[in-house]
């Protein structure tokens with residue numbers, strides 16, 4: 001159902017919805033290639049790949065950047081470390097210089113110091129512990145030219161008997177080593193050495209003298225180490241002066257120069273210990289000259305093998321007026337490289353994160369694209385539903401209108417407009433309440449607008465100005481989100497239906513041919529009259545009218561002629577009666593008149609006489625004049641019966657008596673007739689029960705070859721074993737079964753039972769002769785016979801010729817055309833057809849050649865007449881001749897005497913059945929007979945009677 005808002009939209013068939021995807025897509029040719037590329041891009045693949053690439057790039061960048069940061073931080077940390085070490089080294093040197101200064105102060109304070117005092121001073125310094133680089137502290141005295149002897153003398157006087165100045169080469173000024181401590185063999189060897197004799201020492205001594213500051217030699221191998229090959233060393237000189245500890249001018253310093261304290265220092269011990277042995281994070285190399293010029297360093301700290309240097313820093317170190325270069329190397333296993341893993345970890349982490357991001361994006365995009373596809377599908381399905389709903393609305397055969405809360409028509413389908421008989425456009429936007437043709441519809445719509453659904457039927461025009469018919473209206477309020485949206489008005493034009501119903505009603509109660517009340521209505525009218533009679537104590541008469549020889553008129557002049565006669569009779573019957581009386585037609589040529597308020601039987605007799613009189617004048621139909629006479633049976637309530645069925649039955653019987661008495665007259669129901677009628681009713685009830693309780697059974701009468709006496713067939717005949725009355729023959733119950741329609745159920749049972757018996761006999765005796773079954777007129781006309789026969793045969797695995805269907809001549813002549821069709825259908829299934837009671841009908845010869853018949857059965861009456869001599873043998877002879885000429889076999893029924901048999905042999909009639917050979921016999925006896933048959937075929941011989 002469309003939404004009201006959409007109601008005014010154009011018909012989707014006329015205005016098909018454009019495809020939104022097509023709308024948003026420009027023509028492929030004009031689309032820029034980049035947009036096309038973007039549209040064709042597989043986002044769920046492209047975006048994660050791009051994210052992965054971007055992430056990997058960022059990770060590499062982060063790795064590089066962090067590497068740089070780490071390196072910078074490492075540099076800072078290393079620089080700080082270098083400053084720390086370098087400061088310690090410089091402090092050590094300052095301390096060493098301080099030691100030299102102290103020694104110089106001592107020498108200046110006590111110019112005549114004895115060497116033992118010097119030794120004590122040095123010992124007090126505890127050099128091995130506190131100044132491990134200092135080898136010794138010595139004092140060399142400046143000796144002017146020509147005063148060397150004095151020095152030698154004084155030294156010898158001081159106890160150094162072997163003292164001498166060496167080398168002998170005397171310079172202008174000598175500086176001779178006179179004291180040294182600690183005293184040991186190596187140190188003592190340097191006593192008396194003139195240091196000015198050696199250029200390196202001299203230059204340093206002169207610098208010390210001239211500056212008053214400590215002066216160091218370049219790196220040298222000490223005299224005492226020359227033999228041992230110990231590492232490089234240098235000598236630190238501190239000048240001493242006479243008087244002023246540091247004379248203010250160069251001249252004064254040269255003039256008052258008294259000597260130098262010399263402190264030989266081994267570089268290794270000086271530096272060793274600065275780097276913790278457990279934390280060799282820094283390598284130290286010391287050069288006396290710029291490293292590029294040096295052949296080898298003065299000092300090289302221990303470092304791990306294969307260590308690569310990450311950072312190197314150079315620092316200058318002033319040493320006694322010289323400047324050393326110290327190179328510090330950061331070593332890899334130190335703390336500075338402890339965070340090397342960070343860039344790698346950053347790269348790995350970044351790549352992992354990128355991968356994870358790519359996967360998450362992939363999943364999200366796949367989910368998204370799936371959702372998009374799903375949404376697309378849902379949209380398409382919703383559109384389809386919408387189109388289908390619209391189609392449903394438009395094509396619905398039921399009129400549907402949408403009425404807004406204000407009563408205005410929002411939309412309506414073509415069926416609604418058609419029902420209203422107005423163009424749709426004229427209805428849209430109009431107030432439906434003002435347009436309804438009746439008040440009830442207006443009230444119903446008002447109620448629906450208030451939320452109450454309602455249904456009603458109206459026979460006014462659906463809308464004013466529209467067409468008038470009978471309508472079924474249904475108003476249904478539609479509520480959404482708790483509020484009433486609109487009202488659905490359904491309108492169905494039920495005019496046709498109404499008329500059809502009325503017609504059906506009419507047909508159900510009136511006879512289509514004559515327009516008179518039919519059997520149903522007649523029963524109703526009788527019941528009504530009976531109620532009245534019971535109340536008023538009056539009688540009710542039922543007149544059963546049958547037209548004499550109507551069948552002849554019908555058959556000879558044609559059905560339409562017969563119909564016209566029936567209509568004329570109906571008119572005459574009606575015209576002569578009171579309004580309170582009812583004339584109806586039971587069917588065929590049977591009419592019924594119900595006369596109410598009958599005081600005495602004579603009143604009914606008057607009516608009957610009137611009927612006879614009215615029909616007495618000739619009928620002129622189709623240019624022919626003829627007379628139709630009635631036979632009338634009259635029953636009275638309460639004398640003969642107290643219910644409609646009983647009254648009709650009694651009247652029917654009385655009518656037969658009227659016919660027997662010469663027709664064109666009437667008979668009242670007598671006591672005997674009433675009893676007979678009651679007996680019939682009882683019989684009907686019992687028969688119903690008999691069918692239900694299985695009281696019916698079949699007996700079989702053999703059919704025999706007239707010449708050989710061989711059994712050529714069996715005829716199945718129905719029997720009723722009544723629990724109280726014993727065996728009842730079909731002559732008694734068949735008419736009742738036919739009247740009540742019970743004959744159909746009974747016939748079905750016979751058919752099936754006979755086929756089942758054939759199957760049993762075929763299995764047991766290899767039965768090859770056919771078994772005949774009688775079929776009543778009602779069964780034959782039912783239209784179901786061929787199908788029922790086929791079902792019975794199929795159910796028992798029979799092919800067809802095992803079964804013979806016996807139809808009476810009178811059954812066929814009612815409607816030869818349809819009888820021929822039914823017989824043809826039966827023949828098609830393979831069964832044999834026998835014409836029973838042949839010869840009794842009056843148009844036998846005319847139709848015979850048109851019917852697919854196999855056998856003629858000469859009626860029993862002709863055979864009976866043969867032996868009694870009531871007639872000659874002309875009829876059986878003619879039938880045998882007819883059969884021969886048409887190629888049909890002929891069988892005689894009711895053969896009781898040898899004489900009859902002989903006559904039949906003379907006539908060359910092929911076969912017969914009758915008491916002469918056997919009465920109809922039960923299954924067991926048939927089986928005994930068949931047993932004998934399967935042995936040797938007996939000669940002609942009669943069988944035990946029934």
Ligand SMILES: Nc1nc2c(ncn2[C@@H]2O[C@@H]3COP(=O)(O)O[C@H]4[C@@H](O)[C@H](n5cnc6c(=O)[nH]c(N)nc65)O[C@@H]4COP(=O)(O)O[C@H]3[C@H]2O)c(=O)[nH]1
Pocket residue numbers: 701716717718729730731734747750773774775776806836837860893894895896913914915916919920
């Ligand atoms: N007087 C005399 N009668 C003989 C002789 N031989 C046979 N009959 C009797 O003649 C009747 C032959 O059956 P029908 O002409 O088809 O006449 C049958 C048939 O029209 C009808 N009928 C019997 N069984 C069925 C049935 O199962 N279905 C239908 N629709 N009708 C049946 O009832 C009719 C009477 O049947 P039944 O009473 O069994 O009577 C049988 C049979 O007992 C004879 O030598 N002398």
